[in-house]
Amino acid sequence: MKEAMDHDLVSELLDRHIRGELTPELAAEVETHLAGCADCSTELKALNALETTGEPAPLTELERAGLRRAVLTQAVPLPDASPAAAATPTEPSRAGGGWYQFLGAAALIAAVLGFAYLGFGGDTGGNDTAATSESADEPSLQMEAQEEGAEGGSSLTQDAAAGSAAAGRDAVGPTFEQEIKRYDSEGLNRFAKRGLSLVVFSKTYVAEDVSTLRDEFVERLANEAGGDLAETIRTCAALVFTQTPGALPAYAAEADFEPARGKESRVLVLGFAFTKEETGPLARAMVWAWPVGDCETVLHYTEDIIRPRK
Amino acid sequence: MADARSDHDLLHSFLGGDQTTFAELMRRHEDKIFALAYRMTGDRADALDATQDAFISAFKQAKSFRFDSAFGTWLYRIAMNSCHDLLRKRKRWGPTSEENQDKPDRSVSAVDDSVAARIDVTRALAQLPDEYREAVVMYDLGGISYDEISGITGAPIGTVKSRISRGRRQLAGLLEHRDPSSESERTT
Numbered sequence: 001m002k003e004a005m006d007h008d009l010v011s012e013l014l015d016r017h018i019r020g021e022l023t024p025e026l027a028a029e030v031e032t033h034l035a036g037c038a039d040c041s042t043e044l045k046a047l048n049a050l051e052t053t054g055e056p057a058p059l060t061e062l063e064r065a066g067l068r069r070a071v072l073t074q075a076v077p078l079p080d081a082s083p084a085a086a087a088t089p090t091e092p093s094r095a096g097g098g099w100y101q102f103l104g105a106a107a108l109i110a111a112v113l114g115f116a117y118l119g120f121g122g123d124t125g126g127n128d129t130a131a132t133s134e135s136a137d138e139p140s141l142q143m144e145a146q147e148e149g150a151e152g153g154s155s156l157t158q159d160a161a162a163g164s165a166a167a168g169r170d171a172v173g174p175t176f177e178q179e180i181k182r183y184d185s186e187g188l189n190r191f192a193k194r195g196l197s198l199v200v201f202s203k204t205y206v207a208e209d210v211s212t213l214r215d216e217f218v219e220r221l222a223n224e225a226g227g228d229l230a231e232t233i234r235t236c237a238a239l240v241f242t243q244t245p246g247a248l249p250a251y252a253a254e255a256d257f258e259p260a261r262g263k264e265s266r267v268l269v270l271g272f273a274f275t276k277e278e279t280g281p282l283a284r285a286m287v288w289a290w291p292v293g294d295c296e297t298v299l300h301y302t303e304d305i306i307r308p309r310k
Numbered sequence: 311m312a313d314a315r316s317d318h319d320l321l322h323s324f325l326g327g328d329q330t331t332f333a334e335l336m337r338r339h340e341d342k343i344f345a346l347a348y349r350m351t352g353d354r355a356d357a358l359d360a361t362q363d364a365f366i367s368a369f370k371q372a373k374s375f376r377f378d379s380a381f382g383t384w385l386y387r388i389a390m391n392s393c394h395d396l397l398r399k400r401k402r403w404g405p406t407s408e409e410n411q412d413k414p415d416r417s418v419s420a421v422d423d424s425v426a427a428r429i430d431v432t433r434a435l436a437q438l439p440d441e442y443r444e445a446v447v448m449y450d451l452g453g454i455s456y457d458e459i460s461g462i463t464g465a466p467i468g469t470v471k472s473r474i475s476r477g478r479r480q481l482a483g484l485l486e487h488r489d490p491s492s493e494s495e496r497t498t
Contacts, residue, residue: 008471008475011471011474011475012471015449015450039475039479042478042479042482042483043475043478043479043482045482045485045486046446046477046478046479046481046482046485047450047478049430049431049434049481049482049485050431050446050450050451050481052431053349053431053432053451055345056344056345056348056349056354056357057354058341059340059341059344063358064337064340067336067340067358067361067362067365068333068336070362070366071332071336071362071365071366071369072329072332072333072369296337297330297333297334297337298333299330299333
C-alpha cells in the first residue's frame with residue numbers, strides 16, 4: 001500500500017494542484033490526502049478564495065509618468081522653504097491619490113539646479129555651466145526673460161518682451177527651436193529657462209485662455225517641429241494636460257542631452273505656463289524633457305513660479 | 311529600443327553617474343511592485359503611494375545594495391517595508407476607498423457577488439498578521455518562490471512555508487467567519 005502523502009508536501013503542492021499542473025497520479029494522491037486532512041482542506045479553501053482576487057488593473061501611462069517624476073526628482077534633499085515659497089502654497093496634484101507630489105518652488109529650483117541626477121559634470125560640449133553650488137544657492141524664484149551669458153537660442157530682454165506683448169498676444173505665441181548644442185542637466189535647465197521667455201508668455205495669457213488656446217498651441221508646435229517629433233509633442237503634451245489641465249504650452253525644443261559622458265540622446269523639451277486656478281495669471285511654469293518618441297521616460301522635470309524681474 | 315543590460319549592470323551605471331538608468335529599472339519592476347503593493351494594501355491609491363515610496367527609497371539607498379542578490383529581491387524587501395509603514399499609518403482595518411465605491415449587494419447578480427468575494431478576501435488578508443500576509447501575498451498571489459521570499463524576508467525557507475500554510479488557514483477561517491453559508495470550495 002502506498003504510503004500516505006506527507007502533509008507538508010501536500011501543502012506545497014496545493015497551488016499547483018488547483019491550477020491543474022500536477023500529473024494525474026500526483027493529483028489523485030493529493031485528493032486522497034485532502035479527504036482525510038482538515039488542515040489541508042482548509043488551505044485549499046483559502047487558495048480558491050484567493051483565486052477570486054485577480055490582478056489589479058495595470059498602471060496607466062499617467063500613473064507611470066507620475067511615478068517617474070516623483071522618484072527621479074528626489075535626488076537632492078529639499079532645502080528650507082524660502083519666503084517666496086511660503087507665499088505661494090504648493091498644491092499637490094492628485095492624479096491618483098495623495099502619492100502625486102509637487103515639490104515647493106524654491107526647493108525644486110535648488111533641487112534641479114544642484115541636481116546630480118542628470119549629469120555629473122561630464123563634457124558639456126561647450127555649453128556654459130555654472131558651478132553646482134552657485135545654482136543650488138540661487139534664492140530667487142524668478143524665471144527671467146533676460147539671461148546672463150546666454151549662449152545661442154533666442155531670448156528676450158524685458159524691454160523687447162514688453163514691446164512684443166504690447167504688439168499683441170499673437171506676437172507671443174508658442175515657440176519651437178531646434179537646438180544643436182549638447183547639454184547636461186544644468187545646461188538643459190538653463191537652456192529651457194532662457195528659451196521659454198516665460199515672463200512674457202505668462203503676462204500675455206491668463207487661465208481663461210487655456211481652454212481655447214491649449215490645443216491650438218500644441219498643434220502649432222507640432223506642425224513647426226514636424227516629423228516624428230510632432231507626434232511626440234502631441235502625446236507628451238496630452239500626458240501633461242491630464243495631470244495639469246490648466247497648462248498652456250509655451251515652448252518646445254529638440255536638443256541633444258548628455259546626462260553622462262558618452263551617453264547622448266535627442267530629447268524633446270516642453271515648457272508650459274500654468275495655473276491651478278480657474279481665473280488669473282499663469283503664474284507657474286514647468287519644463288519637461290523626454291527622449292524623442294518616449295513619453296514614458298521623464299528625463300527632466302522642473303517647476304517654478306514666474307515672477308517678473310523687478 | 312529595449313535596454314538589454316542586466317539589472318546589476320544598470321545599477322552599476324546608475325551608481326557611476328548615469329542616473330537615467332534608474333528610469334529603466336523602474337520600467338522593469340514597477341508593475342510587479344505595484345501589484346505586490348496592491349495585494350498588500352488592497353487599495354489602489356495606497357498601492358501607488360507605497361510603490362512611489364519604495365522606488366524613492368531604492369533610489370536613495372542604491373549605494374547600499376551589495377550586488378549579492380537580485381535587484382528585484384532587494385526591491386521587493388523595500389516595497390514590503392513601504393507597505394508595512396503605510397498600513398501602520400493608515401491603520402486600515404475598515405473598508406478601503408474602492409470598497410466604498412463598490413458597495414456590493416450580494417442579492418443582485420453574479421458580478422456583484424464576485425466583487426463582494428474580492429473585497430472579503432482583501433479585508434481578510436488585511437487582518438492576517440504581517441508575516442503571514444506577506445508570505446501568502448508573495449507566494450500565492452505574487453508567484454514568488456520560497457527562495458526569493460526567504461531572501462526578501464530574511465526568514466528560513468522552512469519558516470516561509472510554515473507562514474504560508476498558517477496564513478492560508480487563518481484566511482480561510484476569517485472568510486468562513488464572515489459568511490459561514492458561502493460555499494467557496496471548488497472541486498479540482
